């Protein structure tokens with residue numbers, strides 16, 4: 001399979017290593033200085049760029065008729081616009097805030113735990129995410145997905161990075177050098193605490209999940225998620 005990398009930073013390079021190991025070819029390595037994207041030899045585009053360019057990158061791939069998956073976070077206020085663009089161009093698109101197989105299992109556990117916690121009183125919930133200091137967005141896309149699952153199932157009406165009101169779920173975003181990505185959800189009461197935690201030891205899991213998603217989506221049409229790729233949930 002021929003893959004165009006839209007973004008060739010930490011993630012683009014990790015994806016390249018895994019894609020080559022799995023006998024794929026890289027046809028484009030786009031960075032901030034790339035002026036034109038040549039998709040003529042491309043089967044799938046993988047966007048891991050920056051929040052301000054992700055929408056444009058995704059639309060360029062769709063316009064060229066190339067299935068595109070995006071792991072870039074921090075652009076989701078334009079998510080519906082991208083879905084509309086994809087539908088009106090009969091394109092193929094998949095976004096995941098986290099491509100790691102472990103985190104996608106963790107999402108299922110988080111959803112189920114929040115359903116269970118909805119029926120007991122006395123617990124306050126908090127999410128903590130820790131990432132490296134180069135990360136541009138806060139909270140992480142993964143923390144937002146986790147928060148949305150909890151909000152869907154419990155008394156919380158929204159999330160905040162600030163001091164929370166009683167109906168707001170607090171997300172604590174910490175930036176510590178070299179941390180690939182850690183997410184922990186804690187339910188605290190006077191009596192006890194329950195926590196679930198995912199710790200990425202490197203970027204390999206994110207990159208492997210992205211390549212697996214690219215292999216899966218290659219000849220498909222429509223809008224998908226990692227639940228479709230992994231057949232879970």
Ligand SMILES: NC(=O)C1=CN([C@@H]2O[C@H](COP(=O)(O)OP(=O)(O)OC[C@H]3O[C@@H](n4cnc5c(N)ncnc54)[C@H](O)[C@@H]3O)[C@@H](O)[C@H]2O)C=CC1
Pocket residue numbers: 006007008009010011012030031032033034048049050051053057070071072073074096097098099100206
């Ligand atoms: N969904 C997931 O599983 C994961 C998502 N991410 C997200 O992926 C994104 C990238 O992360 P990193 O690789 O660590 O960042 P990075 O800063 O190392 O790389 C960003 C790349 O985007 C390129 N870029 C900037 N403007 C561009 C443009 N106009 N066109 C094409 N490329 C452009 C830069 O030149 C650079 O190569 C972030 O939003 C991060 O949050 C990161 C890890 C996992």
Ligand SMILES: O=C(O)C1=N[C@H](C(=O)O)C[C@H](O)C1
Pocket residue numbers: 073097098131135136139140141142143180181182206
């Ligand atoms: O920027 C990162 O590095 C990561 N970003 C994603 C996010 O915002 O959730 C996924 C992962 O945690 C690493």
